[in-house]
Amino acid sequence: MTSSRPTPSVPTAPAPAPGGIDPRGPRVGAALTAVLLVVVLLLGGGLPATLLLAVVAAGFATGAARGVGGTWQAWVFAHVVRPRLVPPTELEDPRPPRFAQLVGLVITGLGVLLALLGVAAAVPVAAALALVAAFLNAAFGLCLGCELYLLGARLRART
């Protein structure tokens, strides 16, 4: 608790979104990521699995740094998938999927890092966690990173 209960009484809605993106892009990207993560799990352990997880982490890193539109998955979507689809009916705020890319980077990056430090089990654990998130995003449109955002804000306010 940093301050007393009463707060400014002026209602404040969140700031309007910057330019929107096609919401199907991040979901297709998540599907591609999920396929790679399935391969990581099928490889089991060892160097190939660690290397492939590093590739996935690198994808998340570009997404976190440049926005979800800057990933190789977004390139595939723009050049292969989107030309075959009708234009989107609604655009989406690019910040939630970008935040989710950061969450993905933390999970898979930790997996690679721990594997390099000798914790072999970190690769399948990180891949399984990331696969749950990527599958939920692709199949259900559920963005776990976005759902976590408010919990993060509450924790930050407490410390």
Place this chain on the structure above:
Amino acid sequence: MRGPVLVLAVLALASVIGLVWRARNGRFRASGGSGSAADDARDARLGAEDLGVTPGERATFVQLSSEVCAACRSTHRVLSAVAATEPGVVHVELDAAQRLDLVERFGVLRTPTTLVLGPDGAVVGRMSGATDRAQALAALASCPRPRRDAAAR
């Protein structure tokens, strides 16, 4: 052979999570249910001093949103349209990050979460996740009637 089993187990778990999430999205839940975080706020009331606007005579939708939230905007459209067409209904959208007092008080875990207030500003329930028009109208139907009606009977 552990790999394929692991993959199937992970995908099955994710599917269960997804189905539960989808079924709960936007559904109105009355407060005071056993074990819910809303228990603490059972008799909670919100007024103009909390919201910055006068609550509606019939109902008020207090939507807690964050900027990192895609479903907040579709929910905003739905609720503001309901407020525009249903007499006595007010919709107010607040930034959860700036209203952590409300977030803590009502145990809000996700955005959007919409607190539904009855005629006297009492919190009667909530809707979490993307909310559609039918769900918003169902929440309105769960609100008690304005006291004026009760007095006139």
